[in-house]
Amino acid sequence: MVVTFPHLGNTYIACKIMFDSLGIDYVIPPLSNKEALRIGAFHSPDEICLPFKIMIGNYIQSIEKGADTVIIVGSCGPCRLGEYCELQMSVLKNLGYQVKFIVVDYPGEIGIKELASRIGYISNQSHKKKIEKLRALYRAVKAIRLMDYIEQSARMIAGYEINRGECKRLLLQCRDRVFNESDPSKALKILKSYKAKLSKIPIDKKRKPLKIAIVGEIYTNIESFANHFIEDTLMDYGIATYKSLSPSWWLKYTGLKVLKLHAVRARLAAKQYLKYEVGAYAKETVGEAVLAYERGYDGIIHLLPVGCMPEIVSKSILTSIAKEKDIPIMTLLFDEMTGEAGYLTRIEAFIDLLERRRRDHVLSWR
Amino acid sequence: MIVGLPKGLLFHQYEKFITEFLKVLQIDYIISKDTNKDILNLGVKYCVDEACLPIKIFHGHVASIKDRCDLVIVPRIVSVHEKEFICPKFNGLPEMILHNIPNMPAITTKPLYLYSEKKTLAWLEDFGSMLNKNKNQVREAYIRGKEIYDRQKLGYNDKRYRRRVLLVGHPYNIDDIYMNMNIKKKLNDLGVGVMTHHYVRDKDKQKEVDKLYKRPFWTFARHTYGSCVYLGRTQQVDGIIYLSSFNCGIDSIFIQLIKNELKDFPLLVVKIDEHTGEAGLNTRLEAYTDMLERKKKNGSNFPASREHLYSM
Numbered sequence: 001m002v003v004t005f006p007h008l009g010n011t012y013i014a015c016k017i018m019f020d021s022l023g024i025d026y027v028i029p030p031l032s033n034k035e036a037l038r039i040g041a042f043h044s045p046d047e048i049c050l051p052f053k054i055m056i057g058n059y060i061q062s063i064e065k066g067a068d069t070v071i072i073v074g075s076c077g078p079c080r081l082g083e084y085c086e087l088q089m090s091v092l093k094n095l096g097y098q099v100k101f102i103v104v105d106y107p108g109e110i111g112i113k114e115l116a117s118r119i120g121y122i123s124n125q126s127h128k129k130k131i132e133k134l135r136a137l138y139r140a141v142k143a144i145r146l147m148d149y150i151e152q153s154a155r156m157i158a159g160y161e162i163n164r165g166e167c168k169r170l171l172l173q174c175r176d177r178v179f180n181e182s183d184p185s186k187a188l189k190i191l192k193s194y195k196a197k198l199s200k201i202p203i204d205k206k207r208k209p210l211k212i213a214i215v216g217e218i219y220t221n222i223e224s225f226a227n228h229f230i231e232d233t234l235m236d237y238g239i240a241t242y243k244s245l246s247p248s249w250w251l252k253y254t255g256l257k258v259l260k261l262h263a264v265r266a267r268l269a270a271k272q273y274l275k276y277e278v279g280a281y282a283k284e285t286v287g288e289a290v291l292a293y294e295r296g297y298d299g300i301i302h303l304l305p306v307g308c309m310p311e312i313v314s315k316s317i318l319t320s321i322a323k324e325k326d327i328p329i330m331t332l333l334f335d336e337m338t339g340e341a342g343y344l345t346r347i348e349a350f351i352d353l354l355e356r357r358r359r360d361h362v363l364s365w366r
Numbered sequence: 367m368i369v370g371l372p373k374g375l376l377f378h379q380y381e382k383f384i385t386e387f388l389k390v391l392q393i394d395y396i397i398s399k400d401t402n403k404d405i406l407n408l409g410v411k412y413c414v415d416e417a418c419l420p421i422k423i424f425h426g427h428v429a430s431i432k433d434r435c436d437l438v439i440v441p442r443i444v445s446v447h448e449k450e451f452i453c454p455k456f457n458g459l460p461e462m463i464l465h466n467i468p469n470m471p472a473i474t475t476k477p478l479y480l481y482s483e484k485k486t487l488a489w490l491e492d493f494g495s496m497l498n499k500n501k502n503q504v505r506e507a508y509i510r511g512k513e514i515y516d517r518q519k520l521g522y523n524d525k526r527y528r529r530r531v532l533l534v535g536h537p538y539n540i541d542d543i544y545m546n547m548n549i550k551k552k553l554n555d556l557g558v559g560v561m562t563h564h565y566v567r568d569k570d571k572q573k574e575v576d577k578l579y580k581r582p583f584w585t586f587a588r589h590t591y592g593s594c595v596y597l598g599r600t601q602q603v604d605g606i607i608y609l610s611s612f613n614c615g616i617d618s619i620f621i622q623l624i625k626n627e628l629k630d631f632p633l634l635v636v637k638i639d640e641h642t643g644e645a646g647l648n649t650r651l652e653a654y655t656d657m658l659e660r661k662k663k664n665g666s667n668f669p670a671s672r673e674h675l676y677s678m
Contacts, residue, residue, distance in 0.1 A: 045621065045622040046618070047612075047613060047614070047615075047617070047618035048618045048619065048622075049615070076583050078451035078452075078454045078583065078584070080615050080616075080618075082580070082583060083580070083582065083619045085579065085580060086578060086580050086582075086623065087619050087622060087623060089579060090622070090623060091622075101579075103580070105580075109581070273461070273465075274458065274461050275475070276444075276457060276458075277457065278454050278458040278461075279451075279454035279457060280454070282458065306416070306613075307416065307613045307615055308615075309453060309454040309455055309615045310454040310458070312414055312416050312417050312455060312462075313454065313455060313458030313461060315414050316413075316414050316458075316461065316462040317458075317461055317462075317465050319414075319466075320464075320465040333416065
């Protein structure tokens with residue numbers, strides 16, 4: 001069995017560490033790229049959302065490298081993610097690929113037994129002892145938390161750094177080095193060393209950079225390719241960005257959901273605008289936007305793929321928040337079009353607007 | 367107090383019930399007009415651009431009556447069947463209305479779970495308290511309304527036509543004759559009878575749905591998929607017409623699954639959006655019926671594709 005999985009931000013680093021420790025064969029698809037998107041868009045239905053298309057591209061690129069088992073997560077609606085596995089199986093089957101899907105689904109739907117047997121199927125491929133399997137899991141969780149921490153702080157510090165571009169260089173270097181390390185414990189050490197390096201970057205605390213919060217649909221938030229590397233672009237402009245969504249956030253969220261203690265702060269903040277669940281993370285999007293206002297961010301960028309059903313609801317609400325709280329919110333929609341200029345122009349215009357607002361003390365941004 | 371009823375989304379399904387309910391409670395109500403160009407324009411004006419047509423039209427209906435009533439019913443219908451949903455946009459409908467349309471009167475915001483009598487009653491009691499009616503009055507009105515609701519027969523099953531097609535899609539696409547340009551009449555004029563999923567037994571639908579890897583969690587998708595695959599497989603209809611609104615997330619998945627299952631079976635997908643020109647639809651329907659005729663003439667082993675156009 002050769003395992004593969006779709007890309008989602010930094011998860012490939014954690015998965016690599018886990019499968020290395022377990023001794024399971026795996027193929028990491030080439031980082032999401034235009035070719036993957038082209039393949040995916042070609043074989044997927046027209047109106048499906050962007051994540052689906054990139055994922056199909058990921059699968060096909062790894063199947064060509066020898067993968068035969070796909071691991072994905074599922075959900076039980078009302079968002080489309082829950083039906084991904086069904087359609088992806090049929091798309092790949094129609095293309096003549098013989099692959100097995102392991103869908104890690106919500107236990108309330110498929111039953112704990114079925115979930116255990118699905119996970120057991122993966123873990124039985126490894127000949128390590130049980131304690132080592134647990135250690136592998138622990139390492140993976142630790143790695144993803146470290147990596148997300150490094151990424152999150154690098155993006156924030158980028159606004160304060162004295163030597164322009166240092167944070168970005170460090171972040172890219174860190175990803176690169178961890179990815180090329182096949183010994184899990186050494187990989188963790190690398191991550192720790194970069195965490196230490198990050199805190200030593202010379203910063204100018206007196207500077208007051210523009211601060212932008214990024215909210216929205218989880219895939220376009222986490223997978224940088226899907227959002228045209230918007231955070232890297234903002235880093236280049238010397239803007240401090242904050243984004244709460246990350247793979248480790250998702251892990252924590254899913255774990256705490258059992259106790260109904262998931263994303264408490266965001267959900268409380270969302271309450272005055274949206275009381276009930278809409279599906280996916282629309283409520284958290286609204287909550288994060290309110291929190292960003294309370295924390296004094298200059299602006300908010302809202303990302304979603306075209307046709308995302310829950311985020312259309314949150315988009316309606318965000319317009320009200322922008323009006324009532326007087327905070328600029330820009331919505332960017334992404335589809336399989338890869339032209340950069342339109343996005344760049346809009347981002348630059350948005351930054352100009354924020355700067356002007358700050359310089360001239362303009363109260364209204366409309 | 368005047369209650370406003372927007373004639374959008376699932377209104378046609380529950381019209382009999384809610385009007386009887388309000389009549390028994392002796393509440394005045396107004397219903398928005400049948401969808402027309404003005405309502406569509408209002409909807410497009412107020413709603414977020416990315417939403418689908420039915421949601422925009424619902425916005426239009428609400429906007430057209432909001433100044434003439436004190437309370438608008440904006441149902442947050444989370445599900446009509448246990449463990450199933452309709453669509454995420456339904457879950458956030460009151461918020462979309464409140465934040466998109468300015469100067470709204472009071473609206474209903476509580477979630478509505480129609481599969482359980484208890485939960486439906488709880489919603490109605492809450493709604494009744496907005497109208498100053500007590501629980502007993504609400505209960506009586508509910509029973510009267512439900513009687514009438516249960517007696518109604520939804521859907522079409524035309525006979526006496528040469529050909530018969532299954533018309534599927536979300537109920538609001540099929541019920542709103544402005545939105546779908548009265549596709550049923552167009553088909554009837556072409557000599558094609560229309561049938562809807564209501565006339566397929568649940569047992570038969572379920573059998574097809576159970577073959578899927580994962581239980582679908584959207585009620586209408588389940589009906590659509592089950593009836594399409596069942597009727598297509600058993601060849602009980604000549605063709606299937608799938609009415610889908612542009613950018614519908616649910617249809618984007620299920621159209622593909624149905625296509626994969628039915629292969630050569632004549633399936634016409636009609637996308638509806640804000641365009642109001644009818645010529646394109648007329649041409650497609652005519653071509654489709656021509657194709658059905660040709661298929662009948664040449665025998666069923668001819669695939670319904672273009673290659674056989676010149677072979678007859």
